Amino acid sequence: MTSLKTEAIxxxxxxxxxxxxxxxxxxxxxxxxxxxxGAVLLPLLDPATWGHASWTRLALAVAAFVLxxxxxxxxxxxADRERDRHHPVKRSxxxxxxxxxxxRAVLIxxxxxxxxxxxxxxxxxxxxxxxxxxxxxxxxxxxxLRDVPVLELFIVAVGFPLRALAGYQALDxxxxxxxILSTLFMSLLLVLGKRRxxxxxxxxxxxxxxxxxxxxxxxxxxxxxxxxxTATFLLFALGGPHAADDKWPLAMLVVPLLVAALxxxxxxxxxxxxxxxxxxxxLRDPALIALAVAAxxxxxxxxxxxxxxxxxxxxx
Numbered sequence: 073m074t075s076l077k078t079e080a081i082x083x084x085x086x087x088x089x090x091x092x093x094x095x096x097x098x099x100x101x102x103x104x105x106x107x108x109x110g111a112v113l114l115p116l117l118d119p120a121t122w123g124h125a126s127w128t129r130l131a132l133a134v135a136a137f138v139l140x141x142x143x144x145x146x147x148x149x150x151a152d153r154e155r156d157r158h159h160p161v162k163r164s165x166x167x168x169x170x171x172x173x174x175x176r177a178v179l180i181x182x183x184x185x186x187x188x189x190x191x192x193x194x195x196x197x198x199x200x201x202x203x204x205x206x207x208x209x210x211x212x213x214x215x216x217l218r219d220v221p222v223l224e225l226f227i228v229a230v231g232f233p234l235r236a237l238a239g240y241q242a243l244d245x246x247x248x249x250x251x252i253l254s255t256l257f258m259s260l261l262l263v264l265g266k267r268r269x270x271x272x273x274x275x276x277x278x279x280x281x282x283x284x285x286x287x288x289x290x291x292x293x294x295x296x297x298x299x300x301x302t303a304t305f306l307l308f309a310l311g312g313p314h315a316a317d318d319k320w321p322l323a324m325l326v327v328p329l330l331v332a333a334l335x336x337x338x339x340x341x342x343x344x345x346x347x348x349x350x351x352x353x354x355l356r357d358p359a360l361i362a363l364a365v366a367a368x369x370x371x372x373x374x375x376x377x378x379x380x381x382x383x384x385x386x387x388x
Contacts, residue, residue, distance in 0.1 A: 111239075112133045143185040151215075209227055218280075267290055302334070
């Protein structure tokens, strides 16, 4: 691969010299990916959960998924160490490079796994189901399902609805099908955008599943998924306590804001080049950040107009 191809998917550069011994165990669990576990907080977008707010349990649920994802990263690096050594970027990973020994990586993975179980139990025993499902799916993905076109898209995307379900479980609230479906479609769109970008900047040596895609096919799948996501946005804005008919539905403004964010994301990955990592793209694009903040403000304001006490009611 050329330097252009590898830079689009490269993780943060690791320190060298004496700092490497400290950085390597941290890099093994990929803290720059922990932001994905913020999806556990997505139920807070549903004002119906605000009367159930339990910030301690939500924090424990987020921490449980942080440790569960860290365990998955560590186990995957152990299993893939030989193949990673022949990859221009992945060969710098802690286990593949020898910065972290296999026994030490196993210990870190075991500690993360035990910690995830204990935190899940502390938040809500039912949370173990979501954490276990996440771990099993990821291990199956790494052991071969990642090479199966289309199926691999859904396995990656379903990790975010699982996190959202965990958030509802932590709140002891009934999951909203609209919120869960919106999360699935948006996460699927992010995965499709990443695959579309990888067709331009990488080859099937980086990801075997790319052999099963063409730019035209992925463009069609992106269009379908974007349409489904927009439909769920409308359902969310038109229903629920945040969109009552007896007041100006501020939540309706969420729809054009989210559609604008969707268009911006598509523009970045197709015209501007974007980034191989959707997490970095979403966190580094000022326009996307501004649109997200505005959408959250509209949801909060519309719910507060209906029942200001709902936002602050909690059971801790």
